[in-house]
Every structure is written in structure tokens, then in C-alpha cells.
Amino acid sequence: MSSSGSSPRKFPHTEGNLNSDLISFLMELAEYENIVGRNVFKSNAYKTAASVLASHPKRIASGEEAAKLKGIGKKIALKIDEFLATGKLEKLEKIRGDETSTALKELARVSGVGPTKARQLYDEGITTIEQLRGNPEKLTHHQRIGLKYLEEFEQSIPRAEIEALEGALRRSLSALPEPITLTICGSYRRGKETSGDIDVLLCVKSSLDGNATSTEDPKTAKEKHGKKFEDKNLLSRIVNLLEQDKIVTDTLSLGDTKFMGVCRLSDDTPHRRLDIRLLSPDQFHCGVLYFTGSGLFNKEMRSVALSAGFTLNEYSIRPVGSTGVAGEPLPVTCERDIFDYIGMDYKEPHERNM
Incomplete structure (x- = not known):
């Protein structure tokens, strides 16, 4: 299509x-x-x-x-x-x-x-x-x-090409002083053999292991992790690096947290649409869940969450009180935490193709 x-x-x-x-x-x-x-x-x-x-x-x-x-x-x-x-x-x-x-x-x-x-x-x-x-x-x-x-x-992207691009992206990001974690979402993460475009989520890796929040006061941890995300130039530096490595060929738009553009694995492959989102640590796993999809699976999961007394989106999961007002975001260290909160059996990414 x-x-x-x-x-x-x-x-x-x-x-x-x-x-x-x-x-x-x-x-x-x-x-x-x-x-x-x-x-x-x-x-x-x-x-x-x-x-x-x-x-x-x-x-x-x-x-x-x-x-x-x-x-x-x-x-x-x-x-x-x-x-x-x-x-x-x-x-x-x-x-x-x-x-x-x-x-x-x-x-x-x-x-x-x-x-x-x-x-x-x-x-x-x-x-x-x-x-x-x-x-x-x-x-x-x-x-x-x-x-x-x-x-x-308009050409579908073979899975093997995205796998190769993922390796190229990781090699480029390894040159940064910050340790970055990278997840390619969408149909690729759900195990499909082809994709229409490439959705990449990034986050500062050191704040995702969940260990800090288990030993630190939550408020202290939130403030410290938030400061790690205050570098407004981080995504710009990442894009510049990908341009230097001839992975990114064109920029459609670039903000503090979202890049829309074009990438190319090599001279022998077509140009592909590439979206990169830089997420804060407390949003990363909710973001991975949302951008993995499918859309129908996300819709069903949000419905289950509401029935269980939570509101769920790409940023957070929050309890909804008796007044109907959502509370503070709950701590999430992995996707399984979100499933556990709402009492839903965990589904592997390939099981979310609805």
C-alpha cells in the first residue's frame, strides 16, 4: 500500500x-x-x-x-x-x-x-x-x-534490512558519552517480515535498570533522572552523528524529543522513513509498549486498564481515583509491570498482532 x-x-x-x-x-x-x-x-x-x-x-x-x-x-x-x-x-x-x-x-x-x-x-x-x-x-x-x-x-522494508540498520544505529550511538538504549518498535518488534517505516525509541540507558528506584527515595530518583533528560541538545547531537555516519540523509523535522526524517542503510538500498523519539526514563517502557502496537491491541489494553481503575497512554500508567481524577504516574521498570498493574496476562510482542 x-x-x-x-x-x-x-x-x-x-x-x-x-x-x-x-x-x-x-x-x-x-x-x-x-x-x-x-x-x-x-x-x-x-x-x-x-x-x-x-x-x-x-x-x-x-x-x-x-x-x-x-x-x-x-x-x-x-x-x-x-x-x-x-x-x-x-x-x-x-x-x-x-x-x-x-x-x-x-x-x-x-x-x-x-x-x-x-x-x-x-x-x-x-x-x-x-x-x-x-x-x-x-x-x-x-x-x-x-x-x-x-x-x-512506497516499498516495504524487509526485516533483514531493519536488522542491519539497527546494528548501524547502535554502532553510531556507541560514540556518544551517554550510554543510550535503543528499541525499534512497530511491526518490526512484533516479528513481521516487512515494515512500512522505522520507529526508534531512545533513552539514557543508565537510568533504566530499575535499581536506583529500589534504593533511592522516589522523589530523589525522579529529580535525578529528570536532570539526565534536561540536555535539550541530546537528540540534535544524535541526529548530527547519524548524518556524519551517512545513515540519516534528510531531516523533515527536529525538536528536543522527536525527529522525523529519512535514512538509508547503503547506496544499494532505498531511502526509508525514520522517526526517532527520545523518551525520559519514567516514560520509556510505556512508550515502547504503545509504539510496538498493534493499534487494536493498544485499544484493548487501554480498555482493560480503565476497567481495572487505571488510565494508560504512551507516557504513563496512572491510577484513577473515585473522583475520576488520575493520580501520579506509577513506577514502571519494564513492560511486564504495566500488564501486572492492570491484571492482564503478559503478551510477547509477536502476540500483539491484532
Whole structure:
């Protein structure tokens, strides 16, 4: 699936899946609703249904069977029935024949071009990638880079390439005076053979072992660990180092804690989208859990957390009191701590492909 401002790369992989044809039409509907219809609710409903079918071990034989799966409603079940009966979907046939829909979808292939920008370009008479290349002044820096590497970003990244890149990143980071821990999240961490982009989480390693918090006063430990994270130039130094080592080729954006850019393993491999997040020690494990996904697994886990009296996000897990107000973040030394707090059996990353 092509890359775009709507991130369809995040859709489930269909290769070899027993329900690949059903997943594909749901993905296409999700993309349409996001880019053309600009209905995030409908788009997310189709994405959820696609994710559910992607993890279902059997071939779906009817809409009724699909509707029994959590995350698939009656309306989507009816579309599945129509597709199984006819081999097509009337709504999709109309969408594919609509020039406006086709143009907006084409423009949104470019990383950084979302639904609003695609519509703006279309209203200005730009309907194809070729026309867009002839009008670079209409694009932001991010969008120009997305256009430059359009075809490369659309290629799936083999697992072996990410493994090699992980090794290169670790070698580069070893040159820093700070000991840095690195985790590549997303579908790669969940064991998938291909990925759409590369999500890297970093943290100062010495403050992650959990030993300090067991012997120090919590307030003292929090203050000390917080100071380790006050180096506003750390991520900038990391990116500079990766540029010198010819791993990072382009920067889309760079802040104190988040980098969005482009990387390349070697001259023989395509350019890839790379996101790096620098997290504080008390946020790292919640961040790893969240950015590992899948999205559907995260949704289920947040629901379990709420039922158990906690609120969970990518930054922290906090108890919710009788008044409904969340308390202070709880100490987390590993992902298992989060599962234990909410009374949920631990799932290995490869078991989170929902």
C-alpha cells in the first residue's frame, strides 16, 4: 500500500493472508473515507475491521461470521456479504470511477500530504504526481522530501534490512558519552517480515535498570533522572552523528524529543522513513509498549486498564481515583509491570498482532 499523509502504510499486511481480498477492500474504503470523505470515524472503523481480519486464522465465509468478531459491525458485515457474493463492491466501483477521488488519492501518496492539502492542490488544478513535481513551490519542506522519495517510501522494508540498520544505529550511538538504549518498535518488534517505516525509541540507558528506584527515595530518583533528560541538545547531537555516519540523509523535522526524517542503510538500498523519539526514563517502557502496537491491541489494553481503575497512554500508567481524577504516574521498570498493574496476562510482542 502506498505511503501518504494518511499513513496507509500502517494498514495490515495482506500477503499470504486467508482474508487478503476482504482486507484489501476495507483498506481501500478506509483510505477513501480519510482522504476524500474526511470522515475519520468511518476510516478508523474500516481500519479496525481490516486489522481484525488480518489476525483471524480462518477464511471468513459470510458477513454473519465476520460480525461475531469484535471490531466488525453490521454495516461492514453487509459489505463483506456483498463482496463474497459478487466479487466486488458497488461503492468501490463508484469511487474508482470518480475523477476527484482518484486525483485526491493520487496526491495523498506523498508523505506529508494529508486530506486538506490534497484537496487544496486539487482545487488549484493539480491532479497528478507529474503536475505536482512541476509545482514544488506549493509544497512544504516535508512534502518536497516526500515527493522526492515517493516511490522508495512506497516499498516495504524487509526485516533483514531493519536488522542491519539497527546494528548501524547502535554502532553510531556507541560514540556518544551517554550510554543510550535503543528499541525499534512497530511491526518490526512484533516479528513481521516487512515494515512500512522505522520507529526508534531512545533513552539514557543508565537510568533504566530499575535499581536506583529500589534504593533511592522516589522523589530523589525522579529529580535525578529528570536532570539526565534536561540536555535539550541530546537528540540534535544524535541526529548530527547519524548524518556524519551517512545513515540519516534528510531531516523533515527536529525538536528536543522527536525527529522525523529519512535514512538509508547503503547506496544499494532505498531511502526509508525514520522517526526517532527520545523518551525520559519514567516514560520509556510505556512508550515502547504503545509504539510496538498493534493499534487494536493498544485499544484493548487501554480498555482493560480503565476497567481495572487505571488510565494508560504512551507516557504513563496512572491510577484513577473515585473522583475520576488520575493520580501520579506509577513506577514502571519494564513492560511486564504495566500488564501486572492492570491484571492482564503478559503478551510477547509477536502476540500483539491484532
